[in-house]
Amino acid sequence: MITARQSRAARALLGWTQETLADxxxxxxxxxxxxxxxxxxxxxxSTRDEVRRAxxxxxxxxxxxxxxxxxxxLHESRSTRP
Known part of the structure; x- marks a missing residue:
């Protein structure tokens, strides 16, 4: 189960706003x-699941x-980068 802190931390790592993640x-x-x-x-x-999947x-x-x-x-591996 995703927690409030994990969601906020994940958004921070991705540089996403709440609006971006919700979308x-x-x-x-x-x-x-x-x-x-x-x-x-x-x-x-279901909300937790959708957020976790995104x-x-x-x-x-x-x-x-x-x-x-x-x-x-996780960073994309160099072999999969264009």
């Missing part, structure tokens, strides 16, 4: 703001261990 994930801006809120607002699981498609990998959570931005 790419095909969710409303309000839904994304609820997901990224630290206030414990309820969010549909971020993964852009190269984000979600990390989670018993010590914490995070995100990683």
């Amino acid at each position: 790419k994930a095909r969710v409303s801006l309000t839904a994304l703001k609820r997901l990224e809120s630290e206030n414990g607002l309820e969010v549909f699981e 971020l993964e498609a852009a190269g984000i990998v979600f990390l989670a261990t018993d010590k914490g959570e995070g995100v990683l931005l």
Whole structure:
């Protein structure tokens, strides 16, 4: 499950605004703001899934261990660059 912090961190790595991510994930801006809120607002699981998929498609990998959570931005390999 994607957390508020992971979503915000992933956006920062990609240089995306909330508007950009909402558009790419095909969710409303309000839904994304609820997901990224630290206030414990309820969010549909489908919203979390769409946001996660959009971020993964852009190269984000979600990390989670018993010590914490995070995100990683994978760089395109040189062999696949034009």
